[in-house]
Amino acid sequence: AQTVTQSQPEMSVQEAETVTLSCTYDTSESDYYLFWYKQPPSRQMILVIRQEAYKQQNATENRFSVNFQKAAKSFSLKISDSQLGDAAMYFCAYLGQGAQKLVFGQGTRLTINP
Amino acid sequence: NAGVMQNPRHLVRRRGQEARLRCSPMKGHSHVYWYRQLPEEGLKFMVYLQKENIIDESGMPKERFSAEFPKEGPSILRIQQVVRGDSAAYFCASSPDRARANYGYTFGSGTRLTVV
Numbered sequence: 001a002q003t004v005t006q007s008q009p010e011m012s013v014q015e016a017e018t019v020t021l022s023c024t025y026d027t028s029e030s031d032y033y034l035f036w037y038k039q040p041p042s043r044q045m046i047l048v049i050r051q052e053a054y055k056q057q058n059a060t061e062n063r064f065s066v067n068f069q070k071a072a073k074s075f076s077l078k079i080s081d082s083q084l085g086d087a088a089m090y091f092c093a094y095l096g097q098g099a100q101k102l103v104f105g106q107g108t109r110l111t112i113n114p
Numbered sequence: 115n116a117g118v119m120q121n122p123r124h125l126v127r128r129r130g131q132e133a134r135l136r137c138s139p140m141k142g143h144s145h146v147y148w149y150r151q152l153p154e155e156g157l158k159f160m161v162y163l164q165k166e167n168i169i170d171e172s173g174m175p176k177e178r179f180s181a182e183f184p185k186e187g188p189s190i191l192r193i194q195q196v197v198r199g200d201s202a203a204y205f206c207a208s209s210p211d212r213a214r215a216n217y218g219y220t221f222g223s224g225t226r227l228t229v230v
Contacts, residue, residue: 033216045221104156
């Protein structure tokens with residue numbers, strides 16, 4: 001079974017600085033999808049960024065980018081120019097090719113210090 | 115285009131009562147997924163449904179839990195004889211079809227169930 005591990009329960013960063021959240025996963029599949037979701041205090045799950053495993057190019061969405069290392073099974077999220085509104089729980093998630101259920105990590109609570 | 119709508123947002127039940135959680139997927143979405151989030155944990159898959167069919171219920175507890183997605187109306191997650199351990203946030207997500215689930219689901223805001 002696939003597993004997703006986020007080894008940082010909490011992270012903090014100064015406003016306007018850059019922070020990287022770590023995620024590793026375990027799978028025997030070659031094709032799959034990886035996601036980062038943001039969960040603010042409102043509890044809404046918001047899709048931040050998506051990566052297709054067969055694409056070597058790292059995904060980027062404005063201030064959010066990923067470092068996808070397929071061989072190492074690592075999928076970290078970099079947030080540049082951190083803003084107060086980025087404070088939230090961040091979850092890494094895995095979706096196998098043809099599968100329909102997301103496997104989530106335990107989450108990282110990100111605090112932004114003004 | 116309204117997002118995934120879940121209600122109620124908060125639900126309090128006494129031990130032994132029944133809880134019914136509702137989910138209306140996004141317009142045009144016929145695939146619904148239910149997840150449970152225990153305090154300070156990630157979401158765990160419970161069940162995947164299409165209209166009138168349960169496709170995968172491998173994450174559902176064997177007893178007391180059931181789900182349906184009728185031809186008309188919202189998807190319902192039903193928990194009978196609730197216990198304190200059922201206290202959690204329950205999320206619903208939807209996608210337009212099986213292939214586009216790969217682009218990431220759209221989640222609702224969840225229902226927080228508290229069992230007292």
